[in-house]
Amino acid sequence: MANDAPEGERPKAPHYITAAGMKKLRDELDHLWKVERPRVTSEVSAAAALGDRSENAEYIYGKRRLREIDKRLEFLAKRIESLTVFHPPARAPDKVTFGAWVTLEDEDGNVVHYQLVGPDEFDVEAGKISVASPVARALLGKEVDDEATVQRPRGSVTFTITAISYQPPRP
Known part of the structure; x- marks a missing residue:
């Protein structure tokens, strides 16, 4: 090799x-x-x-x-x-990758939007999370309607992916 x-x-x-x-x-x-x-x-x-x-x-x-x-x-x-x-693909992504905006819904119906970014640009308040974070690692490679479980100090939480885009979500 x-x-x-x-x-x-x-x-x-x-x-x-x-x-x-x-x-x-x-x-x-x-x-x-x-x-x-x-x-x-x-x-x-x-x-x-x-x-x-x-x-x-x-x-x-x-x-x-x-x-x-x-x-x-x-x-x-x-x-x-x-x-x-990173240059986003020309067509909408099928899977969560670097740079994607991901819309998630938790078990209680709460909706959040995150963009997976590098360590130089993460800003949780702006919805930008590091690709190395536990949430991002759980999302990478997943598709719409997939579930991702994240372990947190307060216990695990399961999110359902409801949308993947390379454009910020509209308010």
């Missing part, structure tokens, strides 16, 4: 992100690089011009903030490079 990975290593699976999630990361990188960093650099220069830097709180804080910005810029650049943008 052919394998490009060195012996004893498993090939790395792609790390997916939605197009909206990638845009958000790139916008943050752009803002930090073009707005935040120049502003803080200017503040540090102005504070340095005041003289003694050892007791200059503005200078010390500014230098610390620059280091934080630089670390975040480095992280974002590497992270963006390592991610693969």
Whole structure:
């Protein structure tokens, strides 16, 4: 069996992100690089011009903030490079996959909508759950009318999948 990975290593699976999630990361990188960093650099220069830097709180804080910005810029650049943008299929999906919006109904008739996203973009309040979460793992590969049971600290809950889409549900 052919394998490009060195012996004893498993090939790395792609790390997916939605197009909206990638845009958000790139916008943050752009803002930090073009707005935040120049502003803080200017503040540090102005504070340095005041003289003694050892007791200059503005200078010390500014230098610390620059280091934080630089670390975040480095992280974002590497992270963006390592991610693969997921493009939804042209036709409606038959099964729950990454990027899908899934409408679920629990045993009490409560309806919830979740989108399965990568770890860089999950936001439970917005209905975006990590594909690695217990709920998402229980849903992956399922079809409409399938049931998915999720173990929670308060006990298990069973959901019925009522819809799968790549468009957000309408309110």
